[in-house]
Amino acid sequence: MKKILVSECLYGGRAVRYDGKLIPETDPIFLKWKEEGRLIPVCPEVFGGLPTPRIDSQRVGERVVMRDGTDVTKEYRLGAEEALRLALENDVAFAIMKQKSPSCGSKIIYDGTFSGRKVPGQGVAAELLRKHEIKVFGEEDLQEAAEYLASIE
Numbered sequence: 001m002k003k004i005l006v007s008e009c010l011y012g013g014r015a016v017r018y019d020g021k022l023i024p025e026t027d028p029i030f031l032k033w034k035e036e037g038r039l040i041p042v043c044p045e046v047f048g049g050l051p052t053p054r055i056d057s058q059r060v061g062e063r064v065v066m067r068d069g070t071d072v073t074k075e076y077r078l079g080a081e082e083a084l085r086l087a088l089e090n091d092v093a094f095a096i097m098k099q100k101s102p103s104c105g106s107k108i109i110y111d112g113t114f115s116g117r118k119v120p121g122q123g124v125a126a127e128l129l130r131k132h133e134i135k136v137f138g139e140e141d142l143q144e145a146a147e148y149l150a151s152i153e
């Protein structure tokens with residue numbers, strides 16, 4: 001059975017989001033995969049050593065900065081490396097990552113101005129996974145991901 005890497009905030013169970021909230025994914029496709037034991041939860045920001053809750057961060061080019069100006073690029077890169085390590089170790093079929101996050105976003109992220117504006121782009125971990133040929137879907141693409149899984153199993 002193929003494994004799937006997922007953002008831990010979608011998986012649920014442990015508070016890992018910057019705001020400390022629990023907002024687990026409840027789509028039946030996702031819950032079925034969870035029940036089957038396919039899901040490998042990862043939170044790159046926690047892996048990178050950041051606390052929960054934490055000040056929110058955004059990508060600014062190749063850097064990641066917190067709202068207060070603290071540069072957290074190193075932590076984000078470290079966490080992305082650990083997510084990649086687990087993806088490779090588990091030979092995952094693909095990843096389902098939380099949209100808009102500076103780590104996990106796969107299509108849309110905030111624009112780095114902390115004004116609420118979003119732009120096309122991807123988070124640090126999603127980018128690293130893709131560099132290693134791992135497909136990344138957002139949580140809005142579960143149907144497409146399920147069709148892809150069916151095509152390779």
Ligand code: SF4
Nearest residue numbers: 007008009043101104
């Ligand atoms: S880094 Fe990814 S898994 Fe962790 S809270 Fe942010 S979006 Fe969720």
